[in-house]
Amino acid sequence: MQTLSDEQRRFFEQAASTYQADLAGDTSAQAYLASRGLGPDALATFRLGVVKRPLVGHEQYAGRLAIPYLTPSGVVNLRFRCLRSHDCKAVDCRKYLSADGADTNLYNVLDLRKDSPFIVVAEGEIDTMSWSLAGVPAVGLPGIDAWQKHFGRCLEDFDVVLAAGDGDTAGRKLNSLLAKEVKARPLRIPKDLDSNKLYVQGGADALRRLLPD
16 A cells, blocks of 8 residues: 655645636536536535646646545545546547556545444445435445455444445446455445436435345
8 A cells, every 4th residue: 555755645635626626617517517416515525626727747637527535634646537428438538547656545535434334335436426425424446456455444343334336247246346355235226327327316315225224
């Protein structure tokens, strides 16, 4: 696990603050986020931004959504999502990019501090935000390949870990991995849907109905 220097922490904080300020004037990016159920309160909570004025080394992320990884000690990472309304694969554009040289982290670790007997592990940052906005503690992985053994220790204080992989083959593989690694119980995300789509369609109740009694 990478230990960040003070300079790296300052850089991540500067980047998050710059891109968050740039989002305030970008109505197109705000409209995209609203379509994902992420309104002004969510943007402030998760400090979402858009890369309008790239810091040195971030030029390749221009125009992308900036998703900071927030911790009690500050911003420790950033991921960048394409905002174009096309099939990214069709134009050789990766949907998500990670900061060069950055470590792999759990997303939304501030929810680990919440007083709850259970926590959800979601597939992707926006799905994780959806659960958290629904009042359900959640952390996220960018995908099955992002899992690291030490993440399991972060979940040890919870009686139950719930796996919320997408309703597709990749999501089922993630649920199986989490069942093996942390004895997670899989949630039944409907076929071809994900947590955010359910949240947009039915609000917090649509997600909370998936929770065990």
